[in-house]
Amino acid sequence: MPMMSSGVVKQPEIGRRVRAIERRLARDVVRIRPAITLNSTGDEAIFFRIVLSDEASRENRLQEVTKRVEAELLKAIPLDKFGLYQYYNYRSASEQALLKEPAWS
Amino acid sequence: MAIAEDLLEQAHHLVRRERTKPKQASLRPAVSAAYYALFHLLIKEAARNWKRPDQRAALARTFDHNRMRKASQRLANSKLAGESAQAAADLKGVASAFDHLQELRHLADYDDTEKWSRTSALKAVNLVADEFLAWRAVRTERMAQDYLFDLHFARR
Numbered sequence: 001m002p003m004m005s006s007g008v009v010k011q012p013e014i015g016r017r018v019r020a021i022e023r024r025l026a027r028d029v030v031r032i033r034p035a036i037t038l039n040s041t042g043d044e045a046i047f048f049r050i051v052l053s054d055e056a057s058r059e060n061r062l063q064e065v066t067k068r069v070e071a072e073l074l075k076a077i078p079l080d081k082f083g084l085y086q087y088y089n090y091r092s093a094s095e096q097a098l099l100k101e102p103a104w105s
Numbered sequence: 106m107a108i109a110e111d112l113l114e115q116a117h118h119l120v121r122r123e124r125t126k127p128k129q130a131s132l133r134p135a136v137s138a139a140y141y142a143l144f145h146l147l148i149k150e151a152a153r154n155w156k157r158p159d160q161r162a163a164l165a166r167t168f169d170h171n172r173m174r175k176a177s178q179r180l181a182n183s184k185l186a187g188e189s190a191q192a193a194a195d196l197k198g199v200a201s202a203f204d205h206l207q208e209l210r211h212l213a214d215y216d217d218t219e220k221w222s223r224t225s226a227l228k229a230v231n232l233v234a235d236e237f238l239a240w241r242a243v244r245t246e247r248m249a250q251d252y253l254f255d256l257h258f259a260r261r
Contacts, residue, residue, distance in 0.1 A: 040207070045208075052224065057224045059227060062227060088205070088228075089209075090224045090225050090228050091222035091225055095222040101219060
């Protein structure tokens with residue numbers, strides 16, 4: 001019988017936690033889209049596509065904002081509980097408006 | 106300058122190369138160069154511990170990306186009890202960045218299904234620049250030297 005990964009089983013819980021972070025960081029974060037898959041070495045992982053406000057994407061704020069976002073995600077979805085390595089990719093609201101990729105919408 | 110610093114400088118250059126419409130051909134190699142900057146920084150530091158200088162370059166060539174990543178993941182998710190909190194956080198940041206950047210490099214070099222934005226590439230490049238500084242702050246600590254050992258050797 002095929003086994004479902006723990007990450008997939010916990011997907012609804014992960015979705016709830018991500019939405020809570022979106023609300024908490026709404027000043028800087030437009031949306032977070034998680035995707036559970038395997039990383040390039042075959043480990044279970046969660047990839048976050050994170051759209052930031054244009055203000056939060058400015059170079060003088062980017063490191064501070066992204067560190068806060070990642071700390072919140074690591075705290076909410078810890079590796080030892082969910083078994084998922086975390087990876088993050090960012091774009092600004094303006095960049096997404098130009099690129100129009102559905103996975104980021 | 107050493108190759109690690111040159112690669113980081115190249116990454117900074119590529120990520121800012123086009124002012125208004127960045128090309129994928131600039132952003133993707135910027136991410137790749139940022140990863141290799143960190144890779145070369147760590148293998149140079151590890152090889153420096155080898156006593157004979159004339160063998161260090163040959164030793165550096167034997168490092169395996171996958172083994173380095175596994176060692177980095179272990180460290181990034183460990184507790185490091187008894188160490189100074191700031192030093193432990195700095196070192197874990199370096200290890201976590203290595204894992205993260207290797208994955209991003211893989212996406213940048215081999216996955217054409219998604220476009221890269223300047224924000225994403227800039228974040229990756231600046232992360233490596235930060236970890237260069239973090240590494241310099243902790244490189245002489247025992248736990249940092251243990252990390253260098255684990256990047257290459259399996260403990261029994």
